[in-house]
Amino acid sequence: MEIAIISGKGGTGKSSISAALATLSEKVVLADCDVDAANQYLLFNPSHEEEQAFIGGQKAVINPETCTNCGICIPYCRFDAISFSRQGVVISETACDGCHLCMRICPHQAISMVNSDKSRLYAGSFRNGRMVYGRLAPGEENSGKLVNLVRDKAKEQARKHQLDTIIIDGPPGIGCPVISSITGAHQLIIVTEPSLSAMLDLQRAAEMSANFHIQTHVIINKYDLDEDLSRQIESLCKEAGIGMIGKIPFDPQVVEAMTHSKSITEWAPDSATSKEVSKIWLTLKSMKP
Amino acid sequence: MLPTNFKIAIASGKGGTGKTLVATNLFHSLSKAGIPATLADCDAEAPNAKLFFKSKEESTSVVTQKVPVIDESKCTYCGKCHDWCNYHAIFFLPQPQVIKVMEELCHGCGACLAACHFEAITEKEVELGVVTTYTLPNSNILAEARMHTGVYSPVPLIKAGIKAAGDHRMVIMDAPPGTSCPFIQTVARADYVVLVTEPTPFGLSDLKQSVETLREMKKPIGVIINRAGMGNRNVYEYLKQENIPLLMEIPFERSIAAVYARGGLIAESDKQWEQLFLGLLDKIKIQWK
Incomplete structure (x- = not known):
C-alpha cells in the first residue's frame, strides 16, 4: 500500500x-x-x-567559434533566453527551458545541449x-x-x-x-x-x-x-x-x-x-x- | 539610498x-512610510498574500500558453514533430498511423511547428492561470500570480506576475518554496534576496541549499530567523561561519502565530514591528553599497 x-x-x-x-x-x-x-x-x-x-534537464550553449551572430535563433526562442549582447549572441542559462529548438534550427550547428546531471x-x-x-x-x-x-x-x-x-x-x-x-x-x-x-x-x-x-x-x-x-x-x-x-x-x-x-x-x-x-x-x- | 525600483525577493x-509573514509585513510597513511599492505574490501554486490586505481588484489578465493542434488531413505521419518534441508531448505511431498531442506535457516551445513541413500544425492558447492586480487604500499595488489547479508548472505565471508588478517602484516578491525553477525564475529578477528560515535541522538544511544556489547566482543575501527560540543554535553558528548577515529575528510566540493565522499583520497591530520591518531597508542598503 x-x-x-x-x-x-x-x-x-x-x-x-x-x-x-x-x-x-x-x-x-x-x-x-x-x-x-x-x-x-x-x-x-x-x-x-x-x-x-x-x-535534471538540459541547457543550450553557443559555441562562439562557429556562431556567426546571424540571430536566426532569437525569434524562435519562446522563453526569451537568447539575445544579442556585446559578446554577440548569448543564451541565458536561467531562462533556457531546454527545448532543443535553437540547436535544431541553427544553420551553422553552433548550438549544443549540455546535461544538468547534478x-x-x-x-x-x-x-x-x-x-x-x-x-x-x-x-x-x-x-x-x-x-x-x-x-x-x-x-x-x-x-x-x-x-x-x-x-x-x-x-x-x-x-x-x-x-x-x-x-x-x-x-x-x-x-x-x-x-x-x-x-x-x-x-x-x-x-x-x-x-x-x-x-x-x-x-x-x-x-x-x-x-x-x-x-x-x-x-x-x-x-x-x-x-x-x-x-x-x-x-x-x-x-x-x-x-x-x-x-x-x-x-x-x-x-x-x-x-x-x-x-x-x-x-x-x-x-x- | 536604494534605487526606487529596487526588487527584494523573500524566499x-x-x-x-x-x-509570506515577512513579505506582507514588510510591504505594509513600506506603505505606511509612504514608499511606493508593489507586492508580487509569486507563489503561484499557493498564493496567499491577498488575504492580508483590504484591496480593490484593478485588472485581471489570463496567462496562456500555446499548444499545437494537428490537422490530420494535412499530416503525412512523418514523425518529425514527435522527434523534435523534447517533452514527449506528441504521441506518435507510424503504423497504424496515430498522432496525438498530450497538452499537459507541452511547454509551448514551438519546436513541432518549426519541424512540420506540411503546414499541418497550428497553435491554440490554453489557460494556465491568471495574474490579478489589486490596489490598496494607500494606492500601493498587489500583483498576484495564481496557477489553475491541474497545471504542471507555475513558471509562466511567475514571469507574468513579475512583469505586472512593473519596473517603476520598489517590488517585494513573495517567492515559491524550494530551489528549483519556480524559485530561480523569481530570484533571478531580484536585486536582493531575504531568506527566511527557522532554527531547526530541517530549516538549516534547506537554508544551506538556498544559500549555495544564490551564491552561484551572485545575489546579495540576508537571513531572517523566524520562530527564534525553538530548536537549537546551529543556524546562528552557520550564519556566523558563512558571514551571512542576520537581518532580523522573529520570536516563537503564540500571539504572533495567532495574528498571522487570522490573516492579520503584526506590523499593523504593533507599531514596533512596523519600525523593525522598515529597518530592514537600512540593513539591506549597507550590503547593497
Missing part, C-alpha cells in the same frame, strides 16, 4: 508526520519525494547503498526499513520525473525486501512534483493547520487531487492553536466529502525530537501527539488498499 | 518558514 502525504501549504508538519508514521512500523519503505528540500535523511541517517545520477537518487536502509530519496540540484528541472524515479525505486525496494507499506513524503504546492507524488497512490493524506492560508491551500490541494480518485484524508496539525478555525476546516472537509483522520495538538516536543534526529513517536511515545499519530496509523492500516 | 528553501 502506498500512502502519500502532501499539504498544499509548506511547513504544516508533513515531514514530521511522515517520519512519525514511518517509525511506527518495522516494515516500511520511506520515499522522500520532496526532492527540492529532502529532509528525512537528516532524521534517519540511512545507509548509502545505491546512488544514481538523474539528468541531481541524485539514493536508496539504503534505515532503522525501520528501507529509505529512498531524491535530491534535485538547485535550479534543475523535471522534479516530477525525479519523483517518479524515487517512487519506482521505492516499489522495487518494497518487493525486494518484502515490505508492504510505502510512505511518500510529498513536496508542498500543487504542481508537477505533487501530481507525480500522488498519481496511483492508494491513500492520500493532506496535512493542514488552523490558519486561513493553510485552509485555502488545503482547498486547492483537495481540488487538484480530486481528479486522481484516491481515498483522501485530512490531518489538522497543531489544531489547538486556533480551535475555531479548526472547526471551520472540519466542516469544510465534511462538505467536500473528505474524511478527517486525525487532529494533532501543538507540541514543542516535535521540534525537540527533530533536533535529536528522532521522530516524535520515537522521542516521546507516550505524548498525546504520538498517541494520535498511532491512532491514525491504525486507521490507515485497517483500510483496504 | 526560503523549506516551506512554511514565514516567507
Whole structure:
C-alpha cells in the first residue's frame, strides 16, 4: 500500500508526520519525494547503498567559434533566453527551458545541449526499513520525473525486501512534483493547520487531487492553536466529502525530537501527539488498499 | 539610498518558514512610510498574500500558453514533430498511423511547428492561470500570480506576475518554496534576496541549499530567523561561519502565530514591528553599497 502525504501549504508538519508514521512500523519503505528540500535523511541517517545520477534537464550553449551572430535563433526562442549582447549572441542559462529548438534550427550547428546531471537518487536502509530519496540540484528541472524515479525505486525496494507499506513524503504546492507524488497512490493524506492560508491551500490541494480518485484524508496539525478555525476546516472537509483522520495538538516536543534526529513517536511515545499519530496509523492500516 | 525600483525577493528553501509573514509585513510597513511599492505574490501554486490586505481588484489578465493542434488531413505521419518534441508531448505511431498531442506535457516551445513541413500544425492558447492586480487604500499595488489547479508548472505565471508588478517602484516578491525553477525564475529578477528560515535541522538544511544556489547566482543575501527560540543554535553558528548577515529575528510566540493565522499583520497591530520591518531597508542598503 502506498500512502502519500502532501499539504498544499509548506511547513504544516508533513515531514514530521511522515517520519512519525514511518517509525511506527518495522516494515516500511520511506520515499522522500520532496526532492527540492529532502529532509528525512537528516532524521534517519540511512545507509548509502545505491546512488544514481538523474539528468535534471538540459541547457543550450553557443559555441562562439562557429556562431556567426546571424540571430536566426532569437525569434524562435519562446522563453526569451537568447539575445544579442556585446559578446554577440548569448543564451541565458536561467531562462533556457531546454527545448532543443535553437540547436535544431541553427544553420551553422553552433548550438549544443549540455546535461544538468547534478541531481541524485539514493536508496539504503534505515532503522525501520528501507529509505529512498531524491535530491534535485538547485535550479534543475523535471522534479516530477525525479519523483517518479524515487517512487519506482521505492516499489522495487518494497518487493525486494518484502515490505508492504510505502510512505511518500510529498513536496508542498500543487504542481508537477505533487501530481507525480500522488498519481496511483492508494491513500492520500493532506496535512493542514488552523490558519486561513493553510485552509485555502488545503482547498486547492483537495481540488487538484480530486481528479486522481484516491481515498483522501485530512490531518489538522497543531489544531489547538486556533480551535475555531479548526472547526471551520472540519466542516469544510465534511462538505467536500473528505474524511478527517486525525487532529494533532501543538507540541514543542516535535521540534525537540527533530533536533535529536528522532521522530516524535520515537522521542516521546507516550505524548498525546504520538498517541494520535498511532491512532491514525491504525486507521490507515485497517483500510483496504 | 536604494534605487526606487529596487526588487527584494523573500524566499526560503523549506516551506512554511514565514516567507509570506515577512513579505506582507514588510510591504505594509513600506506603505505606511509612504514608499511606493508593489507586492508580487509569486507563489503561484499557493498564493496567499491577498488575504492580508483590504484591496480593490484593478485588472485581471489570463496567462496562456500555446499548444499545437494537428490537422490530420494535412499530416503525412512523418514523425518529425514527435522527434523534435523534447517533452514527449506528441504521441506518435507510424503504423497504424496515430498522432496525438498530450497538452499537459507541452511547454509551448514551438519546436513541432518549426519541424512540420506540411503546414499541418497550428497553435491554440490554453489557460494556465491568471495574474490579478489589486490596489490598496494607500494606492500601493498587489500583483498576484495564481496557477489553475491541474497545471504542471507555475513558471509562466511567475514571469507574468513579475512583469505586472512593473519596473517603476520598489517590488517585494513573495517567492515559491524550494530551489528549483519556480524559485530561480523569481530570484533571478531580484536585486536582493531575504531568506527566511527557522532554527531547526530541517530549516538549516534547506537554508544551506538556498544559500549555495544564490551564491552561484551572485545575489546579495540576508537571513531572517523566524520562530527564534525553538530548536537549537546551529543556524546562528552557520550564519556566523558563512558571514551571512542576520537581518532580523522573529520570536516563537503564540500571539504572533495567532495574528498571522487570522490573516492579520503584526506590523499593523504593533507599531514596533512596523519600525523593525522598515529597518530592514537600512540593513539591506549597507550590503547593497
